[in-house]
Each structure stands twice: as structure tokens, then as C-alpha cells.
Amino acid sequence: MPYSLKATFTKEERLTSKTIIKELFDKGSSFALYPFKILYTTKAAAEASSVKVIFTVPKRAFKKAVDRNFIRRRMREAYRLNKQSFYSQLLPQNLSICFIYIAKEKNEYNFVEKKIKLALQKLILELAKNNTTETV
RNA sequence: UGUGCAAGCCGUCUUAUCGCUGUUUUACUGUAAUGGUAAGAGAGAGGAAAGUCCGGACAUCAUAGAGCGCUGUACUUCCUAACGGGAAGGGGGGCAAGUUUCAAGAUUUGUUUCACAGAAAGUGCCACAGAAAAGAUACCACCAGCUCGCCUCGGCGGGAAGGAAAGGGUGAAAAGGUGGGGUAAGAGCCCACCGUCUCGGUGGUGACAACGGGAGCAAGGUAAACCUUACAGGAUGAAAAAUCAAAUAGGUUCCGCCUUUUGUUCAAUCAAAAAUAGUGCUGCUCGCACUAAUGCGGAAUGGGUAGAUUGAUGGAGCCAACGGGUGACUGCUGGCCUAGAUAAAUGAUAAGAGUCCCGCCACGGCGGGUUACAGAACCCGGCUUACAGGCUUGCACUUUUU
RNA sequence: GCACUCGUAGUUCAACUGGAUAGAAUAUCAGAUUUCGGCUCUGAGGGUUGGAGGUUCGAAUCCUUUCGAGUGCA
Numbered sequence: 001m002p003y004s005l006k007a008t009f010t011k012e013e014r015l016t017s018k019t020i021i022k023e024l025f026d027k028g029s030s031f032a033l034y035p036f037k038i039l040y041t042t043k044a045a046a047e048a049s050s051v052k053v054i055f056t057v058p059k060r061a062f063k064k065a066v067d068r069n070f071i072r073r074r075m076r077e078a079y080r081l082n083k084q085s086f087y088s089q090l091l092p093q094n095l096s097i098c099f100i101y102i103a104k105e106k107n108e109y110n111f112v113e114k115k116i117k118l119a120l121q122k123l124i125l126e127l128a129k130n131n132t133t134e135t136v
Numbered sequence: 137u138g139u140g141c142a143a144g145c146c147g148u149c150u151u152a153u154c155g156c157u158g159u160u161u162u163a164c165u166g167u168a169a170u171g172g173u174a175a176g177a178g179a180g181a182g183g184a185a186a187g188u189c190c191g192g193a194c195a196u197c198a199u200a201g202a203g204c205g206c207u208g209u210a211c212u213u214c215c216u217a218a219c220g221g222g223a224a225g226g227g228g229g230g231c232a233a234g235u236u237u238c239a240a241g242a243u244u245u246g247u248u249u250c251a252c253a254g255a256a257a258g259u260g261c262c263a264c265a266g267a268a269a270a271g272a273u274a275c276c277a278c279c280a281g282c283u284c285g286c287c288u289c290g291g292c293g294g295g296a297a298g299g300a301a302a303g304g305g306u307g308a309a310a311a312g313g314u315g316g317g318g319u320a321a322g323a324g325c326c327c328a329c330c331g332u333c334u335c336g337g338u339g340g341u342g343a344c345a346a347c348g349g350g351a352g353c354a355a356g357g358u359a360a361a362c363c364u365u366a367c368a369g370g371a372u373g374a375a376a377a378a379u380c381a382a383a384u385a386g387g388u389u390c391c392g393c394c395u396u397u398u399g400u401u402c403a404a405u406c407a408a409a410a411a412u413a414g415u416g417c418u419g420c421u422c423g424c425a426c427u428a429a430u431g432c433g434g435a436a437u438g439g440g441u442a443g444a445u446u447g448a449u450g451g452a453g454c455c456a457a458c459g460g461g462u463g464a465c466u467g468c469u470g471g472c473c474u475a476g477a478u479a480a481a482u483g484a485u486a487a488g489a490g491u492c493c494c495g496c497c498a499c500g501g502c503g504g505g506u507u508a509c510a511g512a513a514c515c516c517g518g519c520u521u522a523c524a525g526g527c528u529u530g531c532a533c534u535u536u537u538u
Numbered sequence: 539g540c541a542c543u544c545g546u547a548g549u550u551c552a553a554c555u556g557g558a559u560a561g562a563a564u565a566u567c568a569g570a571u572u573u574c575g576g577c578u579c580u581g582a583g584g585g586u587u588g589g590a591g592g593u594u595c596g597a598a599u600c601c602u603u604u605c606g607a608g609u610g611c612a
Contacts, residue, residue: 008154008155008156009155009156010156011157012172014479014480015479016478016479016480017442017443017479018479019442021479054479055479056479064186064510064511065186065510065511066509066510066511068511069483069511070483070511073483073484074483074484076155076156076483076484077154077155077483077484077485078484080154080155080156080484081154081155081484081485109484109485
């Protein structure tokens with residue numbers, strides 16, 4: 001079983017390596033879906049496939065640490081509760097994702113959750129498109 | 137009862153579901169190393185965690201000792217690990233009220249405030265205005281005598297050389313102040329009081345205070361201008377620093393391989409010839425040229441990257457009682473363990489309670505809103521700044537009752 | 539986490555070692571010129587020098603504190 005199907009968010013699923021983060025920001029593909037900007041990289045993996053996620057809020061938009069923590073926690077919670085359907089549609093690969101919050105104001109949890117769902121759907125489409133182009 | 141000021145303290149809670157990070161117990165299972173999974177127990181942001189304005193602890197590097205330089209601090213004594221912090225005291229300034237004096241001023245009380253060493257070591261600066269801005273000056277005005285003119289013969293007006301530092305005006309500031317005497321006019325020129333300086337002993341740990349004697353007064357402001365004096369400080373900060381260390385590349389050391397013949401040498405040390413292998417020229421062969429220990433393989437080893445661990449959470453710790461001290465603080469006894477993350481946990485959703493505000497009315501409920509400032513990043517002591525609301529104590533004013 | 543720099547008209551910059559009304563260009567407005575507009579010429583307004591407090595006779599300048607903007611360090 002490659003992915004945990006429970007609604008958890010453990011250390012395995014977090015992106016913690018500085019080098020991968022640097023690579024993600026240098027070479028990663030990206031698209032925007034308000035209120036997020038999403039960066040991702042993918043690598044073909046034989047068996048030990050994984051999905052690593054990081055959530056960031058820019059200091060320029062929110063000066064207070066309390067606000068940044070608040071938004072990041074909401075994003076993480078929304079991802080945690082909605083990742084199972086996302087996982088079920090994935091091919092085995094090493095995927096790294098970064099969610100950047102680009103809105104200028106705080107938003108309700110329901111709004112964030114809806115947008116996270118949309119973002120994950122779009123990400124699947126993007127990945128599928130890349131696979132088809134590669135094979136052709 | 138209400139309002140204001142000051143000081144100190146607190147700064148939301150409960151339940152359910154789904155999650156996160158440490159600690160610990162048991163079981164299973166891995167990695168080079170740290171670990172991982174499941175179940176149970178128990179813990180999980182602040183008074184400012186903030187600003188990074190100071191001080192320490194700790195670590196590495198530097199360092200014989202001393203001086204110069206640089207930076208900081210600056211009434212006294214004390215507290216403290218230390219401080220630019222705090223406590224108590226001293227002194228100065230402002231405001232209000234009272235007492236006293238002819239006046240200047242002095243003094244008492246209350247309140248408030250002060251980065252409060254030195255301007256009598258030296259240097260610089262003090263715009264404009266003003267005569268003059270620092271051992272100064274004579275613009276107006278003042279003055280007896282001299283001299284010229286006029287006349288009502290005592291005055292008026294002018295001039296030069298002086299006297300003087302009181303009056304006017306300027307300025308933030310004009311070279312002690314007020315009152316009196318004195319004088320041609322004046323002036324500490326003389327006197328009284330006040331101020332200033334200085335000497336003496338007394339009280340106080342000390343800052344300093346009150347008292348007595350002396351000096352006619354010389355010494356404007358500015359040190360948050362340079363500076364002087366005293367005291368303190370080596371530099372850099374957890375991105376400090378220590379330990380373990382996969383894979384790959386490269387370093388060092390050792391071992392093995394390193395064609396044949398001849399000569400030579402301690403030695404594949406050097407030379408020659410031939411052959412072999414590879415590369416280039418060519419479609420191929422011959423031939424020619426170049427290369428063959430600065431190599432290949434293996435082992436060990438040090439540095440060290442990803443990664444991991446330590447540093448890093450039991451401490452100048454918190455609470456209470458009893459002592460010491462005016463107080464900051466401190467002694468002793470007893471009790472307690474109270475976050476430890478690392479691209480970084482402490483959350484999300486739902487329901488309810490509490491706080492405060494608004495509206496309605498049947499005065500007890502209903503409905504709506506509000507719930508601040510703000511998030512640990514090695515730790516500790518301060519300072520500064522932000523903050524819904526609440527509690528306690530003291531003081532002042534106010535309302536009602538007696 | 540640590541270290542450092544800068545805040546002046548709407549905008550871009552000046553203002554000497556503290557000295558008086560904070561100056562210039564541009565933008566804005568008004569007038570002149572033009573048939574009209576532009577260019578050009580003349581004039582005017584616009585600043586609590588980021589905020590607060592202090593030193594000084596006097597502060598954009600010196601000191602303290604606070605707010606904002608930015609830079610560097612693996």
C-alpha cells in the first residue's frame with residue numbers, strides 16, 4: 001500500500017529537505033489558482049512512491065506571524081481532509097508540491113477547502129497531460 | 137454608590153469528532169546512523185513569546201604584562217551573576233498655596249519633573265539685531281571745568297579733549313541683585329541684606345547639610361561640540377560549537393600487475409633493438425606517426441557532503457510558611473517539575489457556557505453583536521512598545537443615609 | 539536568528555560644521571501667446587522634514603524612543 005488512506009498528515013508527507021525545496025523553486029512547474037500558486041515536480045519511481053507537500057505564506061503579504069500560522073494551518077487542514085481522492089487518481093511517482101498563498105487577506109475555511117479541492121483536480125490534469133506528451 | 141489617578145495581579149471555559157509534536161510503558165519491525173508501526177498513560181505558547189535597546193550564561197578563536205587608541209557609562213549609597221536595570225537617599229528646576237521683607241529675596245507645605253561628573257585644563261561656536269557677544273564697548277542720553285556764539289546776565293545752543301559704566305534701545309544672553317549712602321555725573325567706591333567664592337571644625341558610610349570666619353566679586357552660555365577625569369569593556373554569536381557519517385568524486389599510504397632480448401645499475405636505474413596492444417592516416421593490407429607507471433586493479437586511512445545526534449530545556453527555576461532589611465532584595469525550611477519543535481507541532485469543525493455592548497418588553501427573559509494585543513526557535517535578568525475586559529489595595533472627589 | 543542602511547512638496551532630488559522664509563526640476567492650477575490645442579513665457583498653491591519626547595537662545599541636522607521601507611550574512 002503506497003499511500004496512507006487515513007486522514008493523517010505525518011512527517012512522511014511533509015516536504016522537509018532544503019535541497020528539494022530549492023530544486024522545486026528553481027525548476028518546478030507551476031500554475032495559479034486563486035488564492036494559491038502551486039509549484040510541483042515529479043520523478044518516476046519504481047516502488048517507493050511518495051507525495052511530499054509544503055505550505056507557505058509570504059511574509060510580504062502578512063506581516064504578523066500569527067496570521068501566517070493561521071492561514072497555513074487552514075490550508076494544511078483542508079489538504080489533510082481531502083487528499084484521499086487525490087491519492088486514488090495518482091500514478092506511482094515521487095511528487096513534490098508547494099502551495100503558496102497569494103491572496104492579500106484571510107479567507108474562511110470553507111472557501112479554502114473548496115479551492116484546495118479544485119487545485120488538486122487541476123494538478124491531476126496537469127500531470128496527465130505531461131505523461132501523455134512524454135510518452136508521445 | 138459612582139468617577140478619576142497610582143501600584144500589583146488575571147487575561148476565557150466545557151463537550152464531541154477528525155488530526156499534529158515530544159515524554160513514557162508494552163509488543164512487532166528496521167537502518168551505515170537517527171528510527172518506524174500499533175495500543176495504553178500523561179504533557180503541549182506569552183504577559184508581553186514582540187522590538188532587539190542593554191546585561192549575563194554558554195561556545196569557539198585570540199591572548200606574557202602594561203600603555204595608547206576605540207566604544208560605552210556618569211549625584212551618592214545599596215541590590216544583583218551582571219547591567220545603560222532597580223531601591224532608598226541627596227540636590228536642582230517648574231506649578232500652586234501660605235509666612236516674612238521697603239525691595240531683592242528667603243522660607244514652609246503639597247504636587248510634578250530632571251541622561252544630575254567637569255565650563256576655575258585647553259580648543260571651537262554664539263546667526264540676525266545691537267555701540268559692544270567675552271578680561272568688551274561708547275550710538276543716544278548724563279557730567280563739573282575749558283572754549284565759541286547769542287542774549288533779557290543768568291541761562292540757552294554748539295565744539296574739542298576727557299570722566300563714567302548707572303539710564304535708553306537690541307538680543308536667548310550685556311559682565312552680581314535690591315535698598316541706602318556717596319559723587320560733577322557715576323561706579324562694590326562704601327554700608328546692610330541676599331547671592332557667589334573660599335577657609336574651618338561639626339553631623340552624616342556618602343551625595344550633602346546647617347553653623348561660624350574671611351574675600352568686594354575675579355568665574356556668560358554650550359560637553360545630547362571637540363575634549364578632560366573616573367569606571368567598565370578581547371573579538372565573534374546557536375547560521376557559535378562538538379560528535380557519528382551512506383553514496384559519488386578526488387587526496388594520502390601500502391600491495392599487486394607493469395612484453396622479450398642485450399648491455400648497464402643498489403634498483404624497471406638508464407640506453408638500444410625487436411615484438412605486442414591502443415589511437416590516427418586508409419575501403420582493407422603493408423607501411424608511417426604517436427602513446428604505454430602522470431597507468432590499471434585492490435586494500436587501508438584522514439578530511440568531509442546529504443543525513444543524523446549533541447548543544448537544547450532541572451534552572452541565577454516556581455510556589456508557600458517563618459526570619460533579616462525603610463526598600464530593591466535576601467536567608468532558611470518544605471513542596472513542585474511546568475512546551476521542546478527544526479521549512480518548524482500546540483490545529484480544524486460543530487454545539488454549549490461565561491464576559492461586555494445594543495435593542496425589545498410583561499423586569500425576567502428573548503434576539504443580535506463582541507470576545508483584545510499577539511505565536512516559543514539555545515536559555516536567563518531587565519528596559520521599551522501593543523492590549524477587549526476583569527479583580528485587589530491605596531489616595532482624591534462625589535451621591536445617599538445615620 | 540543576527541548585523542546594517544534609509545525616511546524631506548503628488549514624484550525625483552538639494553539644503554555646508556545647528557542659524558531662521560526648507561530650495562530646484564517635474565507634475566497641478568491660473569494668466570499671456572494661438573482661430574483652437576501643444577510648445578513657450580509669467581505667476582500661484584502645495585511640507586507639522588515618518589511619529590513622540592528631550593538638549594539648545596534656536597533642530598531637517600544632535601540624543602533617546604517608536605513606526606515604516608530596504609539590504610546583507612548559510
